[in-house]
Amino acid sequence: MGTVVRFAGARQVEVVEAGDEALAPGSVRVRTLYSGISAGTELTAFRGTNPYLTRIWDEERRLFVAGTEATSYPLAGWGYSEVGVVTEVSADVLGRPGVPAVDDVVWGIWGHRSEAVLPASKLDDHVVPAGLDPLAATFARVGSVALNAVLAADVNLGETAVVLGQGVIGLLATRLATLSGARVIACDAIPVRLAKAVELGAVAAVDVTTADVAELARSATGGRGADVAVELSGSTRALHEAIRSVGVGGRVVAAGFYQGEAVGLRLGEEFHHNRVELVCSQIGGPPPRLAGRWDQDRMNRTFLRLAAEGAVDPVGLVTHRVRVAEAAAAYELLDRRPAEALQVVLDYTED
Structure with missing residues (x-):
């Protein structure tokens, strides 16, 4: 039984x-x-x-x-x-x-x-790939959620990415964006998570309870603002900060599972004036531009391969x-x- x-x-x-x-x-x-x-x-x-x-x-x-x-x-x-x-x-x-x-x-x-x-x-x-700890394989789906968000961000070598929410998926996204060549600014309200983000390659860790994410993103980029932002906390207030953190024409990936009404999201402000691109990332499918080459299975296997190789x-x-x-x-x-x-x-x- x-x-x-x-x-x-x-x-x-x-x-x-x-x-x-x-x-x-x-x-x-x-x-x-x-x-x-x-x-x-x-x-x-x-x-x-x-x-x-x-x-x-x-x-x-x-x-x-x-x-x-x-x-x-x-x-x-x-x-x-x-x-x-x-x-x-x-x-x-x-x-x-x-x-x-x-x-x-x-x-x-x-x-x-x-x-x-x-x-x-x-x-x-x-x-499970040879040599990989079975515990690591429990992250196959979780890791693919993070990978999907980074693929949707379309981050390029040398760009600055803000990742809001440093729970498990946010930390994995921070690592994957770093592997993709981004300079990652990790944001959260919990100090231990921010310390872990730095271990995983973030160039800066921002406590959102004491600092202005958008201002710091501009300070780190000569006033331009981040190229992309990935929101993974599921907070609509954090989504608003993600929008504020990117520059003109910047891309924001909404990858959190938002509950209830969108409290704190003010689309008439930076979103409107900076012509920000807002993209949804959901594990049901890859970004549309990649659908011919990527699917859920490839994301799962890619993440497990990176884990088996020690990259994650x-x-x-x-x-x-x-x-x-x-x-x-x-x-x-x-x-x-x-x-x-x-x-x-x-x-x-x-x-």
Whole structure:
């Protein structure tokens, strides 16, 4: 009998038993090792602010619409950063190219559950690269979110980039933008995050509670302003500061998951007068100009390759490994005391 983490209601986390699932044809059974908690998307479900809880996403029309069939509590198995060991492969796909074998360590998305039966196609070529710590592989999806934002920024060698929000994804974006040749100004309100950003290559770290990001960006660029800014905190006030920080014709990537109304976003000011380009980055797809060459799979694999090569150290962002039985405390930590944690990982090896 396995277990699954679920939200019984807003800010109510429980670990419940999950029934055994038969191994269907064309499928693979995986025993989970680690599962990373997203401090962005998942916390919106934990807090009850996720738009899917009040509206329905119409995939065909690409609109949120009112309806009585909106997602509701309990919500089981949220999570998109899993690593596990293959324990069984159905006979009809055993040995097929790309399908992992028994005892292979694989990465993928199956939520916070101790065991999962997945279509083999979902794990095609998802074996963790040789020599890579399985913990690092829990960052495949998170890393691709950061990479997608940097690709959308279209940052060029020698340009100045402001990255607002130095949580896990923001820190990864800071590192990836630095690898792309940018001079990164990292912004946050939490000192430990700013110190980590400097470790990852930021040329400056700005405490947004005591400094004016836009003024500092201009001081660092001879008055011109940053070339690009990436907003990853999910705060619309921070998005406004991102807009203020870039120069005329600058590009701002809105990559945070914004909740509620856009308080503090004043589009009649710098956005209008500096003719700022505002771009949305969302993990559902790469920037349109790259769609012919990039997709979600390439972003995942690129990030894992960079980790395997040592260009990025995601394991260094793991501050807490928590037993699954203590999942409720893990979510409370991220919700109430975010300054105390970066990446929190549920550890199934201890149960």
